[in-house]
Each structure stands twice: as structure tokens, then as C-alpha cells.
Amino acid sequence: MLLNGNTKVLREALNNGFSAQAILIQGYRTKEGKLTDVILDTSANYMQLTQASFAFCSVLNLRAISEQTGVPMDVCEIALAEVKASLNETIEKGAGNNSAYNHGADAREGEETFELLSHGVKLHKVSGNLHVSGVLISENIRKEGTYKTVNSAPKTRAKDAIRRLLPLSKLRQYKLTAENIEQVVVGNKIFGQADFR
DSSP states (O other), X not given: OHHHHOHHHHHHHHHSSOTTOXXXXXXXXXXXXXXXXXXXXXXXXXXXXXXXXXXXXXXXXHHHHHHHHTXXXXXXXXXXXXXXXXXXXXXXXXXXXXXXXXXXXXXXTTBOSEEEEETTEEEETTTOOEEEEEEEEEEEEEEOOOOOOOOOOHHHHHHHHHHHTSGGGGEEEEEEOTTTOSEEEETTEEEEGGGGO
């Protein structure tokens, strides 16, 4: 994919005159069929969002979460403790080192999986796909996707409700390929599907 074999063009677009640090992804298609246009602030700092989320946990209204989800208060308290412990582990060990997450077969001992191109933009070294991450500024859903019905356990429902209230919940990552985007706008540069082949 390498943007017609040339990451230099993208790197320059990201770093030259790109003061807003925002990327528009138009016509992003998920595997569930959702079609959306998104604007991301790529200057987001994952660790700062994690620390803010940890702090927010101390002021959450668990009673409201319990009423909203139908999950008993004692289960909500356990869910909150587990969310806080996970955030704390990330703060202590650093991003990507949380034992609760498996980072997949792409991670190889002692090797970096991604090359950082610019704030919020990285290149997967094996697949050549670009991954863009940032805080969601806006989303225009052009077509809803079709999702499987999920029957989550009460503690999972409570954790999901807690996470949705935290700053970290606004962080998104998109894998950009010719098959799942119409175009990407970075500053005054527009990259179409052909640029991702």
C-alpha cells in the first residue's frame, strides 16, 4: 500500500503546514458495513487520556450507571475497580504493556511492529497499511452497519458503561486501505483510494 510506494508524500503532508493536526477520513467502511465520515485530532496523547480517565473514575456516579444498565450496585463497584486497575497498570507499565490485552501475532519479540510517520499516524511494517489514531472530533454516519446481537454478562455491561464515560473512550484508530476508504484529507492534500493501493 505505501501510498504508491512513497511514504515521503504522506509524511510531508502530515508535517508541513499541518497545524490543526486533524485528519478527515471520508467514506470509511467497517467490516460490519457501517459507512462514515470522521474527523480525528491526531495530536491526542494516549497516556494523558489514560491518566485523565483514571482520575475521572473517582467521580463517576455508579448509582446512575447501575440504573442505566440494570446491573446491581455491588457488581458496578467490582467493574469500576477492574477498570481502574487496568488503567493504573497502563500508567505504570506504559502503553502497549497492559497484561489484559493480547497484541496479536504481528508483535515480535524485540521488534517494532509499526513505523511512526507523524503524530497519530503509523505504518504497519508487515502489511504496509496505515493506521491513524486520534480523538474523535466528529462523525457523520452515512449508513449504519449490521452487528451481531451480544448478550454480555452484567459486569461487562457495567464496564462498557463506565468506559463510555471516560476521556479514553473518544480515542479511535482506523486502518486505512483502498477497500475501506473513499479519501483522506490531510491539510490541503487529498489522498484517494488509488493512493492506498
